[in-house]
Amino acid sequence: MPTEFKNRDIISITDLSKSDILHILKVAEDLKKKPRPDLLKGNIMASCFFENSTRTRLSFETAMLRLGGNVTGFSNADVTSIKKGETLYDTIKIIGQYVDVIALRHPLEGAAKLASEATDKPIINGGDGANQHPTQTLLDLFTIRECQKKLTDLKIALVGDLKYGRTVHSLAQALVHFGVRLYLIAPNVLQMPNHILDTLKLSGIKFSMHENMESIINKVDIIYMTRIQEERFTDKIEYERLKDSFILKTEHLKKVQNSMRIMHPLPRVNEISPDVDKTKHAYYFEQAKNGLFVRQAILGLLLGKLN
Amino acid sequence: MTIQNKKLLVSAIKDGTVIDRIESGNALKVIHFLNIIDSEKIITVGLNLPSKVMGKKDLVKIENLELTTKQINDLAILAPNATINIIKKYKVIKKFKAEIPDYIHNIVTCPNPKCITNNENIITKFDIINKKNPIKIKCNYCEKIFEQNDILNYKHT
Known part of the structure; x- marks a missing residue:
């Protein structure tokens, strides 16, 4: 049986069991066959991309929008208070109070794990340096x-x-x-x-x-x-x-x-x-x-x- | 060095702790790690002492300080072969080996410069994934695996 997914973080592929993986693939298959345009109505995803990305960021954002959800965020760390010296921990803690889920890409390895400790909202790792991209x-x-x-x-x-x-x-x-x-x-x-x-x-x-x-x-x-x-x-x-x-x-x-x-x-x-x-x-x-x-x-x- | 002299080195404190069988070259790291330089305790250091088992070894004696179990186990990652002797009135009253724990928190700095723990002020966490030689640790953040030789910095206890 896959573990309960609600409010879980997706940080590393090694955190997922075989049944977790198969369950995600099954759900994805269903969504590919049958779109659910209103599924996430009223939910907001923060797309926090501290590093450049085309496919990952746009597909995360499109995924949210195609399920009826909304997206906020940034695609460049230069426009955030990180520039003023704010820590990643504080940044994510605050963003977590605004949104329901956070997709994160960061150049440093382990950033997604740290982010998951900063907030109770689910963190999805969209790539942390050379480490993981589950x-x-x-x-x-x-x-x-x-x-x-x-x-x-x-x-x-x-x-x-x-x-x-x-x-x-x-x-x-x-x-x-x-x-x-x-x-x-x-x-x-x-x-x-x-x-x-x-x-x-x-x-x-x-x-x-x-x-x-x-x-x-x-x-x-x-x-x-x-x-x-x-x-x-x-x-x-x-x-x-x-x-x-x-x-x-x-x-x-x-x-x-x-x-x-x-x-x-x-x-x-x-x-x-x-x-x-x-x-x-x-x-x-x-x-x-x-x-x-x-x-x-x-x-x-x-x-x-x-x- | 005669055996008699060596014995004298180990037991010549009245009360305190003798950390024996430290890998040669690591004694100063042990002292730094235990954060005892400024404690005004009398510390004696032996470097490159002959050892039947290890070839050569280091040794640290700290007067009037009994290390806690946590300090001793934390020390295990830095001195995995160390023997700890607790001395009371010139006698060894307890002698034991440091036990390598399952995980270490805030003991070492992650050797990976790109690890988030080297860029934000957070407690480092490692799982010990191999307790026998070569000891291997895995960073809970960057997920990299390191051998003991890779560790560049130990934090203070």
């Missing part, structure tokens, strides 16, 4: 299940910067619930950190590490691409040698499984060639769209309007 992970899981009709027994390749990419860390942590086979494809210097590998080992799921995707791509159900940033490399020659092997092009897709789908948390820069967009395998724009339904589900659940 709604992204939930929409990733939703998308995987949507395009593959299941979450278990899948072969999933995580590709690119696995060392610094928070989305792949959280996704790997969540996938341990579902018995998938993981292929971790990254340059050695950007492989998955040990603490995530420890979690994978402890869970008993099968995984392997690879330096290029050619040998793996034809056997997987999902390729989850992420961007490799040049500034992560101390050795620029190493970057030049590796950068092209992590760019997905149509020629890579000749022998892939028919049902294979490509995902990407976006924004992409050049790691997926634009001509891939037209193939049936491209699913990253649908993935971004799904953020809306997953965030609607979370808002409805935390505000006690959905069970």
Whole structure:
């Protein structure tokens, strides 16, 4: 049974049990099929974005508006009293007295946890530095299940910067619930950190590490691409040698499984060639769209309007 | 150093606490951590003393101060192998090891400079996720996992 969601915070994907996750996905699926335009009438969400964001902020705000709720907030810390030296704790304590729920993005790690201690209103973490971004992970899981009709027994390749990419860390942590086979494809210097590998080992799921995707791509159900940033490399020659092997092009897709789908948390820069967009395998724009339904589900659940 | 001399070092206070088997190099951190420099207590420090078990070790003796159980357990993260000797009238009346707790609050500064706890004045909280060597702690805020060697700053008790 999922835990009661009303007034809960969504801070970290590791706080959610398997049944919690499945329940959120089920509610999101229902909302995608059948919109509920009046569900959150009279409720107000504060959208507190201390850092830039396009998809996360707009999909949170749209999710609230499409459920009939209202939105207040800011998308730039420069317009807040943080500029005058007010602490995050005080800021959130006060905003919590005005609104019913707070979606927060902040550049510092642990900011959402601190915010949850400052107010009784539910906090939804929309990204705290390089730490957690649980709604992204939930929409990733939703998308995987949507395009593959299941979450278990899948072969999933995580590709690119696995060392610094928070989305792949959280996704790997969540996938341990579902018995998938993981292929971790990254340059050695950007492989998955040990603490995530420890979690994978402890869970008993099968995984392997690879330096290029050619040998793996034809056997997987999902390729989850992420961007490799040049500034992560101390050795620029190493970057030049590796950068092209992590760019997905149509020629890579000749022998892939028919049902294979490509995902990407976006924004992409050049790691997926634009001509891939037209193939049936491209699913990253649908993935971004799904953020809306997953965030609607979370808002409805935390505000006690959905069970 | 002869064994006789070493014994003398450990037991030569009338009343107080001897913290023995501190990892070599950590004695001054222990003193700072216990916040006893300004207490006007007499403190004797031994650095790099020979040790059969540890190779070399540090040792701290504090006169007329009996550490509380909480102080001792808080100390465990900094000196996990430490033995605490409580001295009364030149005799060791109690001898025990620090016990590593399940969590520590306000004991260490998070080594992650991007952690919110390094930017707002709040109490740090860590879960001890591995009590054996290497000791591992996990920040309740930034969720990063650190080994004891990663810890740069200990707060005062």
